[in-house]
Amino acid sequence: MKTFSIAIITLSLALGWVESQAQVEAPGSRSGYVEVESGKVYYEECGRAATTVVLIHDGIAHSAVWDEVWPTFCEKFHTIRYDRRGYGKSPASTTWYYETDDLATLLHHLSVKDAVIVGSSHGGELSIDFTLAHPDVVQQLVLVGAVVSGFPYSDHFLNRGMQNSKPLENKDLKGAIANWSKDKYVLAPGHEAAQKKLLDILSGSPQDISHEDWTRPTQGALPRLGEIHVPALILTGDADIPDVHAHAGAIEAGIRGSRRVVLSDAGHLMYLEKPEEFARVVTSFIESNAIGPGTHRHD
Numbered sequence: 001m002k003t004f005s006i007a008i009i010t011l012s013l014a015l016g017w018v019e020s021q022a023q024v025e026a027p028g029s030r031s032g033y034v035e036v037e038s039g040k041v042y043y044e045e046c047g048r049a050a051t052t053v054v055l056i057h058d059g060i061a062h063s064a065v066w067d068e069v070w071p072t073f074c075e076k077f078h079t080i081r082y083d084r085r086g087y088g089k090s091p092a093s094t095t096w097y098y099e100t101d102d103l104a105t106l107l108h109h110l111s112v113k114d115a116v117i118v119g120s121s122h123g124g125e126l127s128i129d130f131t132l133a134h135p136d137v138v139q140q141l142v143l144v145g146a147v148v149s150g151f152p153y154s155d156h157f158l159n160r161g162m163q164n165s166k167p168l169e170n171k172d173l174k175g176a177i178a179n180w181s182k183d184k185y186v187l188a189p190g191h192e193a194a195q196k197k198l199l200d201i202l203s204g205s206p207q208d209i210s211h212e213d214w215t216r217p218t219q220g221a222l223p224r225l226g227e228i229h230v231p232a233l234i235l236t237g238d239a240d241i242p243d244v245h246a247h248a249g250a251i252e253a254g255i256r257g258s259r260r261v262v263l264s265d266a267g268h269l270m271y272l273e274k275p276e277e278f279a280r281v282v283t284s285f286i287e288s289n290a291i292g293p294g295t296h297r298h299d
Contacts (some may be wrong), residue, residue: 037105054112056117056120057123062205086211107137132224144236145269226255
């Protein structure tokens with residue numbers, strides 16, 4: 001879910017925070033930057049299997065959130081993850097841009113003609129928008145705690161986001177990071193290791209929650225979900241905020257043949273809490289619906 005971001009110029013340097021540990025690397029991992037419209041994004045890729053999987057992070061933290069499942073995906077697939085603009089190692093944008101165009105440019109740069117898209121939260125919203133914009137590229141969809149553009153949010157959802165980010169009004173970046181890392185919906189209570197991981201990620205890259213957002217608005221996807229004709233898995237944690245469950249229901253109703261699974265004792269970022277179970281469920285779904293590169297389903 002997108003946080004309510006406020007531009008805080010060089011605040012992380014003023015606070016003197018130290019970079020967190022480097023992201024987990026798998027054997028044969030490759031990384032770099034790709035030039036996009038008026039900017040650039042950082043990416044990593046690994047594995048050399050025929051099936052390509054793209055991991056798209058949420059709106060709270062950058063692609064290091066996939067660290068716990070990265071080695072498994074690298075072993076089974078050709079896997080790509082990237083930092084969206086303003087997150088992790090990708091500079092924040094200073095002008096308007098389309099997130100779907102960034103993803104299309106990245107895949108073209110890496111000579112990827114088709115892929116399985118795994119999107120978390122706002123990354124799931126982006127995944128849906130990308131599938132509608134580039135239906136011939138997407139082979140399967142895995143939507144993790146995803147939201148869909150055109151579907152409303154409750155006051156509870158909006159107020160909670162504002163409250164978590166309220167310290168930013170006083171340039172208290174550390175307070176906002178603490179609020180998001182301890183949020184009971186982001187991570188279910190009792191997952192201390194996952195909370196520490198998220199705290200470390202945000203402390204190492206505080207721009208994740210403080211950068212200014214210049215994404216261009218797109219057409220609402222809710223009424224167009226019926227145009228998606230690829231296998232789709234919808235994952236939610238049982239402890240996630242009710243709005244996410246409502247969005248999941250709308251997505252399931254809109255994408256014919258989609259499958260919804262609720263993981264127990266898990267919140268919004270379930271891959272931090274239950275990486276082994278998450279990897280097992282997702283890889284099993286991808287492998288069971290594989291049809292080979294360059295092949296697409298049609299009604």
